[in-house]
Amino acid sequence: MKEIKEKKEHISIGELVETCYSVAKSKGWWDKRRNDAELIALMHSELSEALEALREHKPKAELAEELADCCIRIFDYCGRKKIALEQAILKKIEKNKKRPYRHGNKKY
């Protein structure tokens, strides 16, 4: 398992995927077969926790932690499934750049 140094200026998403998966594996989260739909639901659950942090006017650090939990679950999942998340994000950013203003006047 590659250790992430606290003072490192740049870390790639690929490295985060690798690290999150390694940590989860070392903690036994992948010892048994896991249901993909449940794992996606758990990603959602972290966003719900983030929403609750907002609604309860909790400190920004608590909101950040819930958002981090969501990212960690996504990164872990992508590590397990060998999903090239970093490349997918970069590709999607380029796709979004070519979309019209507010993506064709969408409200949200």
Ligand SMILES: [Mg+2]
């Ligand atoms: Mg959480």
